[in-house]
Amino acid sequence: MTVASTLTLEMLGKPFLLEKRIxxxxxxxxxxxxxxxxxxxxMSYKSAWEAVDIMNSLSPEPIVYTETGGKDxxxxxxxxxxxxxxxxxxxxxxxxxxxxxRLSELTDIDxxxxxxxxxxxxxxxxxxxxxxxxxxxxYSDVECILSLKLKNGxxxxxxxxxxxxxxxxxxxxxxxxxxxxxxxxxxxxLSCQIQGKDPQIxxxxxxxxxxxxxxxxxxxxxxxxxxxxxxxxxxxxxLNEDMRVGLxxxxxxxxxxx
Amino acid sequence: MTVASTLTLEMLGKPFLLEKRIxxxxxxxxxxxxxxxxxxxxMSYKSAWEAVDIMNSLSPEPIVYTETGGKDxxxxxxxxxxxxxxxxxxxxxxxxxxxxxRLSELTDIDxxxxxxxxxxxxxxxxxxxxxxxxxxxxYSDVECILSLKLKNGxxxxxxxxxxxxxxxxxxxxxxxxxxxxxxxxxxxxLSCQIQGKDPQIxxxxxxxxxxxxxxxxxxxxxxxxxxxxxxxxxxxxxLNEDMRVGLxxxxxxxxxxx
DNA sequence: TATCATTATATACCTTAATACATAACGCTA
DNA sequence: TAGCGTTATGTATTAAGGTATATAATGATA
Numbered sequence: 001m002t003v004a005s006t007l008t009l010e011m012l013g014k015p016f017l018l019e020k021r022i023x024x025x026x027x028x029x030x031x032x033x034x035x036x037x038x039x040x041x042x043m044s045y046k047s048a049w050e051a052v053d054i055m056n057s058l059s060p061e062p063i064v065y066t067e068t069g070g071k072d073x074x075x076x077x078x079x080x081x082x083x084x085x086x087x088x089x090x091x092x093x094x095x096x097x098x099x100x101x102r103l104s105e106l107t108d109i110d111x112x113x114x115x116x117x118x119x120x121x122x123x124x125x126x127x128x129x130x131x132x133x134x135x136x137x138x139y140s141d142v143e144c145i146l147s148l149k150l151k152n153g154x155x156x157x158x159x160x161x162x163x164x165x166x167x168x169x170x171x172x173x174x175x176x177x178x179x180x181x182x183x184x185x186x187x188x189x190l191s192c193q194i195q196g197k198d199p200q201i202x203x204x205x206x207x208x209x210x211x212x213x214x215x216x217x218x219x220x221x222x223x224x225x226x227x228x229x230x231x232x233x234x235x236x237x238x239l240n241e242d243m244r245v246g247l248x249x250x251x252x253x254x255x256x257x258x
Numbered sequence: 259m260t261v262a263s264t265l266t267l268e269m270l271g272k273p274f275l276l277e278k279r280i281x282x283x284x285x286x287x288x289x290x291x292x293x294x295x296x297x298x299x300x301m302s303y304k305s306a307w308e309a310v311d312i313m314n315s316l317s318p319e320p321i322v323y324t325e326t327g328g329k330d331x332x333x334x335x336x337x338x339x340x341x342x343x344x345x346x347x348x349x350x351x352x353x354x355x356x357x358x359x360r361l362s363e364l365t366d367i368d369x370x371x372x373x374x375x376x377x378x379x380x381x382x383x384x385x386x387x388x389x390x391x392x393x394x395x396x397y398s399d400v401e402c403i404l405s406l407k408l409k410n411g412x413x414x415x416x417x418x419x420x421x422x423x424x425x426x427x428x429x430x431x432x433x434x435x436x437x438x439x440x441x442x443x444x445x446x447x448l449s450c451q452i453q454g455k456d457p458q459i460x461x462x463x464x465x466x467x468x469x470x471x472x473x474x475x476x477x478x479x480x481x482x483x484x485x486x487x488x489x490x491x492x493x494x495x496x497l498n499e500d501m502r503v504g505l506x507x508x509x510x511x512x513x514x515x516x
Numbered sequence: 517t518a519t520c521a522t523t524a525t526a527t528a529c530c531t532t533a534a535t536a537c538a539t540a541a542c543g544c545t546a
Numbered sequence: 547t548a549g550c551g552t553t554a555t556g557t558a559t560t561a562a563g564g565t566a567t568a569t570a571a572t573g574a575t576a
Contacts, residue, residue, distance in 0.1 A: 001267055001274065003350070008262045009365075016259065035522065044565050049524070066523065069572030073521025088371050092261070092361060099357050099379040103350060107267075120381035121357040122435065125422035125514040141469035142488060161440050161474065161488060164383035177380065182419050183510045211399035216419065230400060230419060252441045255513070256383040293552065302535050307554070324553065327543030331551025 003104045007096050009089070011058040021051050022089055025078060028052075028064060029086070033075045052076070102258075105169070124257065127228040128180040132156065134172055137165070146170065146256065148178055152223035154201060158254035168258055177257040184253035185229040187217050189238060190246045199246025203227065208241055219247060261362045265354050267347070269316040279309050280347055286310075286322060287336045287344070295334075310334070360516075363427070382515065385486035386438040390414070392430055395423070404428065404514065406436055410481040412459060416512035426516055435515040442511035443487040445475050447496060448504045457504025461485065466499055477505060 009017040020043075027037035038048035055063050063082035067074040078086070102120055135155075136147035144165040146158045156178060170176065186194060190202065203221035210216075210233050217236065219227045227247055239245060267275040278301075285295035296306035313321050321340035325332040336344070360378055393413075394405035402423040404416045414436060428434065444452060448460065461479035468474075468491050475494065477485045485505060497503060 001269055004266045004268050004273075005354070006264050010260045010262050015262075033522065045523095046525090046566090047564060053524095067573090068523040069520095070522085070574050071520095072574085074523055074572070074574095075521090076523080084371055088365075092365075095361065095379055096263070096357075099354075102379060102381065103353065107346075107350075121353060121360060121378065122380050122382060122515040123360065123378035123426060124380060124382060124437065125418045125426055127419055127422055140472065142467060142472040142474045143469075159441070160383045161385055161486070163474075163486075164385055164440075168381060168383055179382065179513075181510070181513055182422075183417070209400060211401075214398065214400040216400045216421075228419070228421075252439070255437075255439055257380040291552065303553095304536090304555085305534065311554090325543090326541070326553040328552085329544050329550095331544085332542070332553055333551090334553080 001107055003100050003107065005096070005100055007089075007093055009092075014054075014058060016055065016058050017085065017089055021055060022086065024048055024051055025055075025063070025082065025086055028076050029078045029083070032077060034066070037076075124179060125181075126179045126255070127182040128178075128185065129257070130178045130180075130225075132176055132178045134170055134174045134176060137170065137172060139165075144170075145251070148176070148254075150178070152221070152225055154221075156200060156249065156254065157251040158256055159251045160254075160256055164256070168256060170256070170258075174258070179255040179257050180249060180253060182216070182228040182230040184249060185227060186248040187219060187229040187231055187236065187239065187245050188248070190244055192246065194248045197248065199248050201227065201247040201249075203245065203247065205239060205241050205243050205245055208236070208239065217245075219245060221247070259362075259365055261358050261365065263354070263358055265347075265351055267350075272312075272316060274313065274316050275343065275347055279313060280344065282306055282309055283313075283321070283336060283340065283344060286334050287341070290335060291333045292324070382437060383439075384437045384513070385440040386436075386443065387515070388436045388438075388483075390434055390436045392428055392432045392434060395428065395430060397423075402428075403509070406434070406512075408436070410479070410483055412479075414458060414507065414512065415509040416514055417509045418512075418514055422514070426514060428514070428516075432516070437513040437515050438507060438511060440474070440486040440488040442507060443485060444506040445477060445487040445489055445494065445497065445503050446506070448502055450504065452506045455506065457506050459485065459505040459507075461503065461505065463497060463499050463501050463503055466494070466497065475503075477503060479505070 006019065008015050024037055024041055027040045028034060031037050031040060034048050034052060035045050038045045052064055061081040062079050063085060064076050064078055066076045130150050132148040132150050134146055135149050138145040139162060142162060144160055144162045148156045148158055150156065158178060201221050203219040205217060206220045207218040208215055213233060215231055215233045215236050217229045219229065221227055264277065266273050282295055282299055285298045286292060289295050289298060292306050292310060293303050296303045310322055319339040320337050321343060322334050322336055324334045388408050390406040390408050392404055393407050396403040397420060400420060402418055402420045406414045406416055408414065416436060459479050461477040463475060464478045465476040466473055471491060473489055473491045473494050475487045475489065477487065479485055
């Protein structure tokens with residue numbers, strides 16, 4: 001059993017952007033005319049023209065710009081607004097696909113039930129959510145130690161309950177998100193040690209923002225990758241912007257999401 | 259602009275369960291016959307019969323049981339398997355609706371973009387995910403202190419970055435999830451204090467599971483509500499099952515999801 | 517001014533899915 | 547055995563989309 005689903009954006013209760021029309025718009029973008037696009041899709045010119053007309057009249061801003069007559073008989077181009085819509089639709093569709101994939105994974109056909117263990121349409125407050133690969137799993141009865149490799153090559157360890165690992169169907173090679181609350185990331189001078197340990201990550205302080213009690217420190221750790229740490233202001237008196245610093249994270253404080 | 263989407267379960271690549279058929283099945287469940295159900299929906303008897311026939315032949319187990327002739331001319335009833343499917347579909351649909359709602363919220367029509375800030379089709383490892391209501395928000399430049407009221411009336415405080423609160427569009431009255439890793443929940447005898455504070459929550463130990471280093475403690479806090487805590491085994495030597503205990507949670511360790 | 521590829525528009529046709537309607541078959545009941 | 551309400555099955559009709567096809571209209575160009 002698989003889960004199938006369409007994604008339609010409506011405007012004033014009427015279908016506005018749907019998969020077929022998106023395909024058509026991409027073809028128009030590529031070929032510069034409705035008639036050529038219709039041939040490629042394929043669909044009848046009339047349907048194509050009507051689709052474009054409906055979209056344009058539903059949209060607050062034109063999506064395509066048509067010219068009749070002229071050098072090559074005219075043509076049709078996608079407006080900037082239209083291009084932004086296409087990009088956005090692609091993002092939405094990707095998120096939607098992800099959702100469906102997870103939904104499919106949780107369906108249990110044998111007994112006609114779906115094991116929805118926890119909510120999984122969830123946006124989480126944590127500032128640090130890093131894409132990572134599970135490269136090793138160490139099980140004990142209660143806990144589970146995950147070795148993670150981030151996109152920039154960095155290695156991290158995460159401790160979660162065994163139960164949690166099973167619910168997420170974690171296995172070596174699985175791509176997950178390492179989720180860390182910013183106050184669980186400790187930022188100190190590179191020369192420091194915390195509990196006898198060197199920092200897991202190094203980087204440059206990009207920005208410090210303080211109020212009386214707390215400070216937010218944004219650290220650039222390279223590869224166009226930023227880490228947000230929140231510390232009490234009196235603990236970071238010896239830190240300045242542009243300084244090279246170390247970041248410490250307790251494996252206990254790394255949540256896993258997928 | 260709103261996001262619309264259908265939810266269809268397929269079997270062997272053919273539509274199996276779709277909204278219309280689910281409605282029909284519910285009507286059959288209520289009225290005990292295809293013909294009455296068809297009148298109620300409303301749809302033609304033939305379509306209804308065909309829908310039922312297709313579902314039954316696609317399903318690995320019969321979804322409905324039909325009788326022809328007899329006392330009241332026969333009738334149609336939903337099998338246990340069918341009822342389980344209906345319940346499961348409802349769960350899926352709810353999750354799907356949640357997803358669409360969030361997706362709609364993140365669409366920004368003015369400039370034709372969608373602000374997908376973070377991944378939000380995310381299942382998170384944390385064992386404790388509690389439904390809560392935001393009853394107060396206290397902002398500073400960096401941080402944001404949320405007062406949360408759980409379904410069972412319990413009050414909790416959560417500290418997250420201001421940025422995070424803004425990204426989640428948090429406001430008073432908003433329903434969210436308080437997400438807490440089990441090793442951030444400290445379980446001690448009721449008489450104890452941690453950093454001079456009484457426990458936020460009380461409950462009975464339902465189960466303790468230990469390996470050499472760590473123990474998982476499941477605490478029943480009433481209202482059919484369970485909390486999972488993971489502590490080092492040597493710290494809970496004075497705890498037993500059925501004992502009444504206190505639970506301490508650092509507001510820093512409570513993530514917010516929605 | 518004739519040519520050209522295109523947009524813009526209309527009409528007839530085809531396909532699909534649903535409805536409407538008709539009719540068997542069934543098995544208990546009076 | 548006739549009556550009944552239902553399942554089971556077939557056929558004709560309708561409605562909605564799309565296709566196929568034809569025809570203006572357009573405006574640069576040779």
